[in-house]
Amino acid sequence: MTRRSSANEVMKEIEAGKPAAGAGLVVAGLSPLSETLWRESSKSASMGEEFFGDVSARLTWQDLTVTVTLGNGGETQRVLEGLTGYAEPGTFTALMGPSGSGKSTLLDALSSRLATNAFLSGTILLNGRKTKLSFGIAAYVTQDDNLIGTLTVRETISYSARLRLPDRMPWLEKRTLVESTIVEMGLQDCADTVIGNWHLRGISGGERRRVSIALEILMRPRLLFLDEPTSGLDSASAFFVTQTLRGLSRGGRTVIASIHQPSSEVFELFDRLYLLSGGKTVYFGEASEAYEFFAQAGFPCPALRNPSDHFLRCVNSDFDKVKATLRGSMKIRFEANDDPLEKITTAEAIRILIDFYRTSQYSYAAKQKVEEMSKVKGTVLDSGGSQASFPMQAFTLTKRSFINMSRDFGYYWLRLVIYILVTVCIGTIYLNVGTGYNSILARGSCASFVFGFVTFMSIGGFPSFVEDMKVFQRERLNGHYGVTAFVIGNTLSAMPFLILITFLSGTICYFMVRLHPGFEHYLFFVLCLYGSVTVVESLMMTIASVVPNFLMGIIIGAGIQGIFMLVSGYFRLPKDIPKPVWRYPMSYISFHFWALQGQYQNDLNGMLFDNQSPGLPKIPGEYILENVFQIDVNRSKWVDLSVLLSMIVIYRILFLIMIKVNEDVTPWIRGYIARRRMQQQTANNNSSIAPNGLTQSPSLRTYVANRATTSGRT
């Protein structure tokens, strides 16, 4: 069988939903492609040894309790209390409950994504083994669809495939996998439509959600967590998304999703239901048996009421307030009087339901099943993170980022237009500045404006940087690639645009103003402009990695640049700048300082200027440099340029460090503070909050460390 025909055959088989002949052993209902992928990852994990077993995921949790520390005075709150349940391959488990009941926390606890101030006790087992608390074993689809708006659906999935699938896998097979994922998620009709952003009309909300899911199922994870996959969708889109999830579970995957307010059609699609209220289990069992459970507990669903609405109504204490309001406005008379919920408060109903469940056959059956499942020791599932090499990740990220920048008008094209307009304005105002006495100050202020304000305008790219960072954070959290590959990709892809912008606008300015003639002087000027704009870009990317908020980021960036400009040597002459803080070190840290000092030398050195009166001798540029602008003429202008260019590297390294700090150090500090608070609280109460011993929630550091050891790469 040739590669092409084998790939096509697998593709057809996937569409037909049956295993391909000759595609190897089919285990636990895995599709042939899943099997190939898992075999690939198993091989790489076991250094080439043939190892392949049942790779389906059986998840159990027993007596799961999550306690969070609150900021105010070291108080703690129990968010989940003694939850027990399980999720099996081939099933779709829905977590339901009112807002604040703990659905997201349960998902986070099961997928090891708890916040640093959350503490977990109890047992979570994956295939009968304690899970290493690391990301990547399972895929997690968050509520936010952070996607690159300028790429089409097919491109988005294809780039993700290149970023994560092993290099040795032929592109034809990767493409087959991409196409099969598109088919699986029902995205064929919009495969060549762009995702969409503020100026591009793109796919619908439901389709966006399906693209987010497609990206996570690309690596064929055995366990899929989804946080409110239907939120914000109309009932038809919600139905189709849920139907797709059910379809995914039927392929042998274990799917767990929190669902807010399902319609009756959506509810029909659930296999198991985990109903929570105030962090406690109200019901866990077959979704189809929930109706009977509520009837047995004394809260039968009234005719003409959607069962899922009824269940949520029974467990949402806010309905007491709703009832009081309705009573006040007399609208309550339309309600049926035989509804048991009318006779007691919802708080009482919740207590009755929780107690009833605790002693019911449903709870007993769940505990039995968890016991059974815990005893079976299955395959240790490897991380579902990237299997692509570092060069492949860096190359793909560079290409993807370049395409995004070239298609997004707001990223660089708009800036190019503004830069050209502004430099034409500068050119006309300082047109042919000449060598008269007054041109000395004009040249100084022109350079100061170009290297101060013009570079300052790079701040306009901040919204695009924030969008980039959001996509990066989603992909990073799911282990798609490393930080270094991202920083390299971002730096290289921006370079051609920055060169284009600065060389075009620099050329206009240089020749209109007629600065110091000569190619070397021209080259120095545009290189200095390029260096300054690139440093500002790097500074803003660093800020975006720490403060991913438009307004705050722009204010911080503007503030930092304002200070740098002040000490650049134009607004206050270098020797007059107060020495402590402002001159040492601020002026030396300021990239404006180096750019301006270099450009002054570049422009004035070797020139002769008219004196105040016609009879007086001409003033040499060197004299002006030393006595007017207080420039150290012994230092070569190329030294200034070198410092500026090395600042690009320094700021990019700083960008990388800040991402790492955000990932590792910040969660560690937060975790440490939370741990201290928890210990204090425990000491104060003189009682153990979690007798089984609390485990600190993991940080991305754990994940990165685990990935490094499993894959041998960063």
Ligand SMILES: Nc1ncnc2c1ncn2[C@@H]1O[C@H](COP(=O)(O)OP(=O)(O)OP(=O)(O)O)[C@@H](O)[C@H]1O
């Ligand atoms: N890290 C945390 N720090 C402080 N409080 C937390 C933390 N995580 C969860 N909580 C609190 O625990 C409760 C449950 O939150 P959770 O987000 O799990 O609920 P939810 O059911 O998913 O709600 P929603 O449907 O509104 O998203 C809330 O009161 C929330 O404020």
